[in-house]
Amino acid sequence: MKSLAIFILLLGYVSSEFSLTVLLNEFNNGQGFLANGNHCSLFWFDGVQCNIQLTISIDFSPRGNESPCNNNKTTTINLANVTTNSNKVLFGQQTYGAWQNPQVFNQDGSYSGFQLCVVAKDATGEIIDSFAADRIDTHRVDDFQYYSHPRLNGTIDPTLILYAWSVRGDMDFPPVTRPPVTETTTTPLNLPDDCEDALKKGLLTSGSQLTTIVLPGNKQADVYCEVNGNTAQTVIQSRGEDLANADFDTMELEAFKTPIGTPGPKNHFWLGLDNMNLLTTGRNIQYNMTIVFCCGNNQIARQFYNSFKIGDASTGYKLQGTADYGQTYGLSYGPPTDFGKKFTTNATYSGSPRQICSASSIKDNPKGNIGGWWFGSCSNNLNGHYYSLSDNGIWDDKTQCTIDPTQARNSFGSGIELNNGPTSGSGEFINWISATRVRMAVHRSDGNGVPPSSKFCNN
Numbered sequence: 001m002k003s004l005a006i007f008i009l010l011l012g013y014v015s016s017e018f019s020l021t022v023l024l025n026e027f028n029n030g031q032g033f034l035a036n037g038n039h040c041s042l043f044w045f046d047g048v049q050c051n052i053q054l055t056i057s058i059d060f061s062p063r064g065n066e067s068p069c070n071n072n073k074t075t076t077i078n079l080a081n082v083t084t085n086s087n088k089v090l091f092g093q094q095t096y097g098a099w100q101n102p103q104v105f106n107q108d109g110s111y112s113g114f115q116l117c118v119v120a121k122d123a124t125g126e127i128i129d130s131f132a133a134d135r136i137d138t139h140r141v142d143d144f145q146y147y148s149h150p151r152l153n154g155t156i157d158p159t160l161i162l163y164a165w166s167v168r169g170d171m172d173f174p175p176v177t178r179p180p181v182t183e184t185t186t187t188p189l190n191l192p193d194d195c196e197d198a199l200k201k202g203l204l205t206s207g208s209q210l211t212t213i214v215l216p217g218n219k220q221a222d223v224y225c226e227v228n229g230n231t232a233q234t235v236i237q238s239r240g241e242d243l244a245n246a247d248f249d250t251m252e253l254e255a256f257k258t259p260i261g262t263p264g265p266k267n268h269f270w271l272g273l274d275n276m277n278l279l280t281t282g283r284n285i286q287y288n289m290t291i292v293f294c295c296g297n298n299q300i301a302r303q304f305y306n307s308f309k310i311g312d313a314s315t316g317y318k319l320q321g322t323a324d325y326g327q328t329y330g331l332s333y334g335p336p337t338d339f340g341k342k343f344t345t346n347a348t349y350s351g352s353p354r355q356i357c358s359a360s361s362i363k364d365n366p367k368g369n370i371g372g373w374w375f376g377s378c379s380n381n382l383n384g385h386y387y388s389l390s391d392n393g394i395w396d397d398k399t400q401c402t403i404d405p406t407q408a409r410n411s412f413g414s415g416i417e418l419n420n421g422p423t424s425g426s427g428e429f430i431n432w433i434s435a436t437r438v439r440m441a442v443h444r445s446d447g448n449g450v451p452p453s454s455k456f457c458n459n
Contacts, residue, residue, distance in 0.1 A: 029128055030334070032044055035151055037156055040124075056099060057074050057076040061073035115132055117132045148376070199230070207227060208227045219275070224265065233442065240436075252372075277317065292457065303323075316350075318342055329419050342374065349375070359413075403434050439456055
């Protein structure tokens with residue numbers, strides 16, 4: 001009988017197992033530097049880029065291991081060459097060397113997190129970078145992560161890796177519990193979840209207009225709905241010609257947690273970080289996001305992002321999402337990109353060194369007021385200083401909304417900035433174009449989408 005009991009215990013032990021599936025999305029070497037600060041090619045100035053070879057390791061050892069990816073709990077896989085004359089790779093679902101993307105790791109025991117390590121070399125054998133990404137904790141079982149690794153104390157651009165993972169099987173962590181939500185009976189039954197819901201319920205007539213939505217916990221918020229035909233987008237941020245509440249650049253984190261201003265196409269409006277978190281994560285609804293960037297009545301840029309979310313306060317209101325396929329500018333410009341970064345202000349700044357981050361500096365003073373943003377690429381800040389077209393001395397070309405960099409540095413910084421493609425040869429990552437009107441708006445990923453064009457710039 002004793003032997004049978006021992007056998008049953010051993011059987012239970014060996015049958016405990018889990019699988020981790022890792023999907024590589026992107027590896028980016030920025031401008032094509034090696035770890036020593038040289039370019040991959042002597043002819044980089046003629047457009048010759050890197051031939052990147054990758055080795056990926058997955059370490060399943062417990063938290064606290066001082067030698068990640070260098071122990072008997074590590075599996076290392078050689079991906080061989082992943083690029084030819086390119087500084088980045090956007091991975092497909094295919095085989096790279098010995099790596100089948102996505103790659104499955106079957107393990108005994110219970111899942112307790114993991115750590116991904118990267119060794120990147122040029123085909124010449126020179127090291128591009130070698131690092132261990134942030135460890136993934138036990139409770140993160142279906143998620144993705146952007147990780148950028150600084151090199152040479154920030155004197156060259158970092159490398160970036162984006163990957164997703166899914167865990168199935170035995171998981172050694174307690175269930176996530178949420179505090180109970182107190183329901184009230186004061187909310188009207190027809191109050192919509194977002195602008196698409198309002199349109200569906202017949203609460204919006206023709207044209208764009210204001211409405212009140214209800215967020216999880218029966219919290220109400222006023223928003224501007226951009227309506228076009230059978231589509232409706234919920235505007236969560238805007239800047240415009242009405243100068244009321246225009247001083248976003250002087251505000252700190254506490255102000256950005258709650259709504260600022262009044263919703264409307266010409267207004268300075270911010271839904272609030274807490275409301276953005278509730279809207280994008282509080283229900284089983286996935287949102288995409290668009291940005292429209294205007295100079296006067298002319299649209300300069302329209303950008304598209306998928307799986308858009310804002311984390312809660314415990315994450316630092318981290319920005320999550322991915323750029324639409326093939327879009328390498330805007331929030332996804334980098335590395336590092338704005339995705340995966342915390343929302344920071346002047347007092348809480350945690351982005352790239354401000355001496356080299358033009359989007360976060362004013363008056364040649366890296367400690368100047370900057371508003372608040374997810375400073376990763378240092379090429380975007382839609383909450384920067386608002387320059388009116390009536391401001392004299394700042395504009396280089398008012399018809400294109402280009403500003404004079406020297407005047408801007410001596411004034412209030414780069415303004416309302418959105419990277420929309422290659423930057424100037426100044427070595428900076430911004431376009432020095434300050435919008436006179438801009439907005440961020442979300443729409444349901446399984447809804448009616450967005451129209452072919454936006455009327456926001458001339459509403």
